[in-house]
Amino acid sequence: MHRILGGLAAVLLAIGLWLGLGVAPRDAVQGNVQRIMYVHVPAILTGYVAIGLVLVASVAYLWTRRAAWDRVAAAGGELAVCFVGLTLATGSIWGKPTWGTWWTWDARLTSTALLFVIYLGYLLLRSVVEDPERAATYAAVLGIIGALDVPIIHFSVEWWRTLHQPATMLKPQAPSMDPVMLQALLVNVAAFLATFSYLVMRRCRLLTLRAETLARVIGSF
Amino acid sequence: MIQTSGLVKLYGMHAALRGVTLEVPPGQILTILGHNGSGKTTLVRLLATLARPTAGRGRIGGHDLIDGRDEVRRLVALVGHSTHLYDDLTPRENLAFWETLAGRRADADQIDAALARVGLDGQADTRVRALSSGLRRRVALARAMLREPRVLLLDEAFSGLDQDSTKRLEDYLHAFKAGGGAAVVVTHSLGRALAIADRVAVLAGGRIAAEATRASLTEEALQRLYLSATDAGA
Amino acid sequence: MSPFLRTAWAVFWKDLLVERRAKEGANALGFFAILLLFLFYFALGPDSDRIRAALPGLFWLAFILAGVLGLGRAFALERENDCLDGLILAPADKGAIYLGKLAGTTALMLAMEVIFVTATGIFYNLDIWAAVPRLLLVALAGTIGFAAVGTLFAAMTAHLRAREVLLPVLLLPLAVPVLLAAVKLTDLALAGEGWGPAWPWWQLLLGFDVVFLVAGLLTFEFVLEA
Numbered sequence: 007m008h009r010i011l012g013g014l015a016a017v018l019l020a021i022g023l024w025l026g027l028g029v030a031p032r033d034a035v036q037g038n039v040q041r042i043m044y045v046h047v048p049a050i051l052t053g054y055v056a057i058g059l060v061l062v063a064s065v066a067y068l069w070t071r072r073a074a075w076d077r078v079a080a081a082g083g084e085l086a087v088c089f090v091g092l093t094l095a096t097g098s099i100w101g102k103p104t105w106g107t108w109w110t111w112d113a114r115l116t117s118t119a120l121l122f123v124i125y126l127g128y129l130l131l132r133s134v135v136e137d138p139e140r141a142a143t144y145a146a147v148l149g150i151i152g153a154l155d156v157p158i159i160h161f162s163v164e165w166w167r168t169l170h171q172p173a174t175m176l177k178p179q180a181p182s183m184d185p186v187m188l189q190a191l192l193v194n195v196a197a198f199l200a201t202f203s204y205l206v207m208r209r210c211r212l213l214t215l216r217a218e219t220l221a222r223v224i225g226s227f
Numbered sequence: 228m229i230q231t232s233g234l235v236k237l238y239g240m241h242a243a244l245r246g247v248t249l250e251v252p253p254g255q256i257l258t259i260l261g262h263n264g265s266g267k268t269t270l271v272r273l274l275a276t277l278a279r280p281t282a283g284r285g286r287i288g289g290h291d292l293i294d295g296r297d298e299v300r301r302l303v304a305l306v307g308h309s310t311h312l313y314d315d316l317t318p319r320e321n322l323a324f325w326e327t328l329a330g331r332r333a334d335a336d337q338i339d340a341a342l343a344r345v346g347l348d349g350q351a352d353t354r355v356r357a358l359s360s361g362l363r364r365r366v367a368l369a370r371a372m373l374r375e376p377r378v379l380l381l382d383e384a385f386s387g388l389d390q391d392s393t394k395r396l397e398d399y400l401h402a403f404k405a406g407g408g409a410a411v412v413v414t415h416s417l418g419r420a421l422a423i424a425d426r427v428a429v430l431a432g433g434r435i436a437a438e439a440t441r442a443s444l445t446e447e448a449l450q451r452l453y454l455s456a457t458d459a460g461a
Numbered sequence: 462m463s464p465f466l467r468t469a470w471a472v473f474w475k476d477l478l479v480e481r482r483a484k485e486g487a488n489a490l491g492f493f494a495i496l497l498l499f500l501f502y503f504a505l506g507p508d509s510d511r512i513r514a515a516l517p518g519l520f521w522l523a524f525i526l527a528g529v530l531g532l533g534r535a536f537a538l539e540r541e542n543d544c545l546d547g548l549i550l551a552p553a554d555k556g557a558i559y560l561g562k563l564a565g566t567t568a569l570m571l572a573m574e575v576i577f578v579t580a581t582g583i584f585y586n587l588d589i590w591a592a593v594p595r596l597l598l599v600a601l602a603g604t605i606g607f608a609a610v611g612t613l614f615a616a617m618t619a620h621l622r623a624r625e626v627l628l629p630v631l632l633l634p635l636a637v638p639v640l641l642a643a644v645k646l647t648d649l650a651l652a653g654e655g656w657g658p659a660w661p662w663w664q665l666l667l668g669f670d671v672v673f674l675v676a677g678l679l680t681f682e683f684v685l686e687a
Contacts, residue, residue, distance in 0.1 A: 127634065314542065329551055
């Protein structure tokens with residue numbers, strides 16, 4: 007199963023790359039720099055999916071107490087940090103030539119940075135708590151609280167910013183976007199989601215193998 | 228009253244309990260002996276529902292240790308190393324607090340009676356911080372008494388007690404047993420075990436390495452049993 | 462009174478009693494508040510206008526910093542004699558314990574906030590007294606929201622060696638909406654503005670409070686029993 011998924015992800019990524027860098031037209035206003043959108047937007051969308059996965063797995067873990075759900079949450083948390091981090095990095099890279107600065111405190115970037123910090127804290131919590139069961143429980147609670155906070159953070163930062171200046175964001179102009187651009191974007195979104203799913207599966211497999219090995223070592227008493 | 232089957236507790240890579248199966252019917256006191264690190268306190272914590280077993284099952288008063296946690300907690304009173312007392316409150320205030328948390332209305336008369344029973348009526352309004360450790364243990368005992376538990380778990384409850392306190396605890400144990408309660412008493416003292424037990428079990432290496440009825444044991448026999456069990460299991 | 466409320470009240474009252482009698486004392490938080498006032502002056506002064514302009518933000522910075530300390534204390538007092546185990550063993554509804562802890566921390570923080578605002582009024586000769594009722598409401602709503610999430614993480618980090626660092630690291634990013642809304646509402650209150658512009662921020666703050674109060678009530682038992 008995962009081999010098919012991996013293959014699909016690789017193919018989609020390749021097509022997406024080709025479409026985004028080559029086929030899609032150059033943006034009239036921003037030039038080639040705008041092509042970063044083909045990574046930036048799928049990255050944050052995948053990040054949100056990862057955060058959602060952590061939420062679901064966290065609730066499931068607290069409900070059933072099955073370690074498999076904890077492993078899914080752990081994998082989801084790691085990938086959330088990766089993809090949100092990628093979003094921030096690409097946003098920053100886009101910002102330098104466009105605004106002349108590596109960072110702006112615009113609403114989107116700011117709330118994304120907060121998400122990054124929250125889920126980095128999620129990984130930190132897991133690593134600091136020694137007892138595995140306790141770590142799983144604490145992480146699950148944080149996973150739920152964090153996910154609940156995501157929309158609230160988003161709105162609060164947005165309102166706060168719009169009072170000060172109009173929001174300027176790296177965002178595709180929705181209905182009026184060039185259809186070829188849109189197509190390239192969608193392919194990349196699909197590619198990222200497939201990659202994400204593949205990585206979650208492989209990571210879970212690794213964590214499961216580790217747990218099974220541990221059980222066998224201890225079980226030999 | 229207390230039944231366990233293959234209780235296992237892992238802390239990370241360390242196996243504190245490796246399969247403990249025991250049974251304590253009502254009206255009986257089981258004493259558990261063992262070296263430090265043999266898993267005695269872990270076993271008590273599992274029975275008290277302070278920790279969840281990694282594997283195995285247990286039932287107290289018919290309620291499962293995992294699924295019936297709240298019901299088990301209503302039946303059980305734990306008197307252990309830690310007193311669970313607030314140093315800045317008085318014994319009376321502590322007991323009133325813990326009674327309320329136990330879901331009961333704190334009855335001043337009952338609290339007074341419990342404190343009198345443990346010989347603390349004079350210090351009922353002194354802050355716990357000012358009491359000696361023996362007296363603090365008595366407050367913890369008074370709290371357990373108020374709960375009118377069906378199951379009593381004592382973890383080294385006798386260590387560091389003066390003669391008066393020891394006598395009161397022993398008296399309470401006998402009354403408790405006569406009332407049909409079941410008790411598990413963890414101790415490292417062979418003498419203590421002989422004094423109060425109906426059955427004796429030796430915990431070594433996370434398992435029950437030996438078990439016998441009190442009636443069948445003399446002091447030397449218990450010593451031999453203890454030594455051979457701890458040598459074999461450790 | 463239902464057992465739930467009785468338990469919550471017992472925990473709240475016990476926390477206040479212990480706090481009042483403990484040698485360390487709640488005085489420390491009050492002194493800390495005044496100390497922060499001086500620190501802000503040294504860091505941002507001596508031109509008082511800069512401080513006046515930043516006042517809403519400074520209020521909430523101070524409240525949050527002191528709040529982290531207050532949250533830590535709420536569970537530090539349970540560590541002696543393993544009273545935390547005692548709380549777990551009690552057949553009580555763990556949500557009631559959460560509520561009691563939350564109420565205790567909120568009360569402590571509110572006391573500290575009152576001291577800080579009063580001291581600010583005195584030291585900067587500000588006429589903020591007209592705004593006090595509204596300020597109190599904002600303080601209450603903001604503190605409850607902060608403490609609702611904070612109590613959960615204070616309970617989690619109570620066991621850990623790195624608790625003093627980990628609590629703020631986990632809590633503060635999550636509490637940003639409270640900070641934003643509370644500062645905004647404080648600003649509007651101090652400026653004497655009407656309720657109109659304040660309304661969306663009230664919605665945000667109260668929404669945060671409700672969401673995380675419910676989340677806390679539901680998840681606290683998992684944290685406690687872990």
